Amino acid sequence: MRFADIPGHADIKRRLDEMADTGRLPHALLLEGPSGAGKFMLARAFAQYIHCENRSDGDSCGVCPACRQHATFNHIDTVFSYPVIKKSGKPTVSADYLTEFKDLMTEYPFMDTEQWVALLNAGNTQPKIYVDEGTELLRRLNFRAHQSRYKIVILWQPEKMNEDTANKMLKLIEEPHGDTLFLLVSNNPRGILPTIYSRTQRIAVSRYDDSEIVDYLCNFMAVAPEAAKAIARISSGSINEAVALINISKTRKIFLDLFIDLMRKAYQRKIGLLRQWSVDVASLGREQNLAFLDYCSRMMRENFILNMHISELNYLTPEENAFSVNFSRFINERNVLKLFEVVNNARTDIAGNANAKIVFFDLAIKTILLLKA
Numbered sequence: 001m002r003f004a005d006i007p008g009h010a011d012i013k014r015r016l017d018e019m020a021d022t023g024r025l026p027h028a029l030l031l032e033g034p035s036g037a038g039k040f041m042l043a044r045a046f047a048q049y050i051h052c053e054n055r056s057d058g059d060s061c062g063v064c065p066a067c068r069q070h071a072t073f074n075h076i077d078t079v080f081s082y083p084v085i086k087k088s089g090k091p092t093v094s095a096d097y098l099t100e101f102k103d104l105m106t107e108y109p110f111m112d113t114e115q116w117v118a119l120l121n122a123g124n125t126q127p128k129i130y131v132d133e134g135t136e137l138l139r140r141l142n143f144r145a146h147q148s149r150y151k152i153v154i155l156w157q158p159e160k161m162n163e164d165t166a167n168k169m170l171k172l173i174e175e176p177h178g179d180t181l182f183l184l185v186s187n188n189p190r191g192i193l194p195t196i197y198s199r200t201q202r203i204a205v206s207r208y209d210d211s212e213i214v215d216y217l218c219n220f221m222a223v224a225p226e227a228a229k230a231i232a233r234i235s236s237g238s239i240n241e242a243v244a245l246i247n248i249s250k251t252r253k254i255f256l257d258l259f260i261d262l263m264r265k266a267y268q269r270k271i272g273l274l275r276q277w278s279v280d281v282a283s284l285g286r287e288q289n290l291a292f293l294d295y296c297s298r299m300m301r302e303n304f305i306l307n308m309h310i311s312e313l314n315y316l317t318p319e320e321n322a323f324s325v326n327f328s329r330f331i332n333e334r335n336v337l338k339l340f341e342v343v344n345n346a347r348t349d350i351a352g353n354a355n356a357k358i359v360f361f362d363l364a365i366k367t368i369l370l371l372k373a
């Protein structure tokens with residue numbers, strides 16, 4: 001990752017350049033600030049800049065061997081350390097979950113904590129940095145740097161260390177092994193133990209303003225400018241929040257298409273096509289199946305309300321409304337409760353791990369009958 005790949009933060013990029021160019025690097029540098037502000041990307045770009053063999057114009061070259069290794073998270077003198085889930089009965093270190101962590105850095109470069117918990121399949125368990133990680137780092141840092149002058153540890157969420165772990169880390173930070181640089185990245189610096197916090201040099205990374213988020217959404221995620229402005233206004237300066245909102249609206253679009261498909265094919269009694277429809281819906285997986293059924297309930301409710309001409313109670317997006325204007329006349333007093341019941345039963349079956357293809361095909365057949373009511 002180059003500095004040029006990160007939106008905004010020109011002043012911080014300059015400060016980091018200067019540290020590296022003058023060789024005045026602290027042993028431990030903490031980048032602190034709100035989620036979705038690009039701190040982790042700054043740490044990655046800084047590490048790459050330090051290791052780059054051909055820096056120019058305040059940025060790494062992106063093409064030398066060191067830069068190429070950074071691009072694939074395989075730079076030999078760069079170690080990532082981050083919270084994970086304990087494996088029962090054996091030492092647990094960050095490297096046990098390196099594949100998942102590379103996925104997170106690739107898919108969510110702004111490092112969404114919720115996405116990390118999802119990738120770990122952690123459920124309600126909070127990921128932590130365990131004391132074994134301190135031992136492992138000590139082992140790895142005991143070797144001299146292989147290619148470059150500096151070994152760099154990028155430590156995500158130092159607030160997730162307990163006291164034992166922090167004490168081990170503290171030794172590493174206080175008694176650095178050769179030229180070692182710790183880059184700590186935290187959304188919650190108040191949660192970091194004071195012994196660690198007080199030994200770091202700190203850079204505050206502030207949230208993005210709306211125009212920076214709009215630029216990012218338009219240039220990196222191909223969002224249309226008007227939509228990008230609307231999303232930026234409600235994402236409180238967090239690109240993580242903005243990306244989550246885009247994912248929600250994408251999901252909603254998929255659900256609307258599936259709902260329209262169901263209703264059209266049920267009205268035309270296209271049994272064969274509805275069988276394929278059930279297979280398509282089932283392939284989305286259990287969580288999305290449940291969310292889709294909730295969406296169906298909501299659309300039926302909204303269409304019933306539309307049919308009753310109580311438009312002030314209606315909550316439909318423009319796309320949903322365009323379909324519902326003509327469709328709502330099919331949802332009436334005679335079938336609305338039965339339709340809800342069919343959807344609710346399907347929900348119970350899916351939640352109970354029934355075969356989703358069968359459940360959705362059954363729902364489709366019942367919908368054919370109820371639409372004629």
Ligand SMILES: [Zn+2]
Nearest residue numbers: 052061064067
């Ligand atoms: Zn380079």
